[in-house]
Amino acid sequence: MFGLxxxxxxxxxxxxxxxxxxxFLMTRALPGDPAAYFAGPAATREAVEEIRRQLGLDQPLWVQFGDYLADLARGDLGLSITTGQPVLADIAQRLPASAELTLIGLLIAAGFGVPMGVAAALRPNSWVDHLCRVIATAGVSLPTFFTGLLLVYVFYYQLGWAPAPLGRLDAFSSPPPQVTGFYLIDSLLAGDIETFTGAAAQLALPALTLGIFALAPIARMTRGSMLSVLSSDFIRAARAAGLSGNTIVIRYALRNALLPVVTTLGMVLSFLLGANVLVEKVFAWPGIGSYAIEALIASDYAPVQGFVMAMAILYVALNLVIDLAYQAIDPRVRIEA
Amino acid sequence: MSQPPLLSVEDLSVEFRTRSGTVRALEAISFAIARGETVGVVGESGSGKSVTAYTVMRLLDDAARITSGRIMFGGLDMLGADAGTLAELRGRELSMIFQNPRASLNPIRRVGQQIADVLLRHANVGAKEAGERAVALLAEVGIPEPSRRAKAYPFELSGGMCQRIGIAIALACRPALLIADEPTTGLDVTTQATIMDLVSELGRARGMATMLITHDLGLATERCDRVVVMHAGHVVEDAPTAALFAAPRHPYTARLFAATPRPGLALSEISTIPGGLPDLRRDDLPPCRFSTRCDRRRDACDAPPLPRVTHQGRLVACHNPL
Incomplete structure (x- = not known):
């Protein structure tokens, strides 16, 4: 396990x-001059050049890259020109917000998608199957910002069930003491039920938006995988042994069918990380997606680099988790590893 | 026979709806199996042996339709029984072992647990006792170090071992009838004999009836009290093994014997059966589905109905038997 x-x-x-x-290369190749942006519209040419020198942007590219690597080695991702904060601190503060949103979104997608896929596979071409297909297709066809706006319109503006889409907590609550950075977990650890419900209420609509988006691949994959497992020899043998319907569907078929679904989750997560950016914008979510967009618009290199790095690390970590989950389910992989 | 048979199949017909037409997989087949009796069902691939087995188990897939007939098992009308009754029956009174032993086991569940699942379902035992009995069953089917093997997954065991697990699952609740669908086809020759010995031995000890489905007439005559010969969805001959062996009456049976290798017979003397099975999707299937391959064919063979004559306990479906 450790070796793996x-x-x-x-x-x-x-x-x-x-x-x-x-x-590094991509952000340098992008149009826009950060020195000019930072200096502001009223700055003189000399002032811009001065700032350019301060930022090290007048150096040859390879020198800049060397500086960048040296900083990275020290855990320094540079300063954000827009926020004036170290990028590492910005990301550390905002990453949990995005991670919490994405994971809850994935949980919603899997929580609905897997049962939907199973129901559809148990009665292929029935009305259940068609309904699941319609829901899944609609979910993946609507752009996330549109779904988000629609949910806000219905549940906040019309019904008044949801709080205003203004971030992780309403203005009158203070965040729980930080342990994991996930408000849902931290508030529970602090025993603060009020903050927990507040955070959950804020999280509901954006997470649902992401969940609806990710529902389709999970439901379709579960359905297809269940159908093929249900027609396999060992399911027929389990029926020949008279096992009950629940045992056959859940313990025999579903556990086997989940193997490709777990693999799909990795892909779905990367979709979600992308979709996150727009959803964070709609719900004023203080995550790294909106942070990166603002930095990109401002030609603020350091946060964009930091963002992409954080995503890459996150992606590698998630795939590792998925590999481990796969091993936990499938004993055949354990041996090979 | 004073006692009613354990299993009786009467006038059973099964069709499959496929995109390229209706396959008449079984037509008006009848046979019976008495308690404790071992009956071989023999025929080449596509003759309807496995379809017969799955129909008896009521495990046919959705494309299949039973168009006529009756299946009685221990006094129960199998075709009229509801799903709950059938699930209670399967694994407890009526079990099955399969052609591909490894694929017939759940690949990601420990084999001991898979045996215990059946016991938990049918034997009215708790989890602990089910586990203990699973290990005992593993020992009974001749698996060395049973308590260690109970924790193994199917992929860690050989094909022969997997078939032993399959047998343990099938026999866990002491069924009255075991259907063995080509149980040794996927195994190597040395393992085949031991698996068959195991089935015969455990079957005899339990007073269990066995329906042995095989394409190997030699195996059937060696192991069975009676042999049912199938061809293209018909039962063409059904006779006690000794009588069948001494003098096959249906031309197809005779051809099968001639095509079966046995000691003292040179390879060049083994004949093949000309032609193939007729396309069972045809609308104009002849009454005798063997007639196009038969060298004893007469004009009468083309006139329906196909005679099914029972004489001295053996059935022959032929106009011009040997």
Missing amino acids: LARRLAAALPTLAGVIVVT
């Missing part, structure tokens, strides 16, 4: 090196 972890982490190193090089 070490090997997988080692295998991720070239990926991360690639990400470092590409993000």
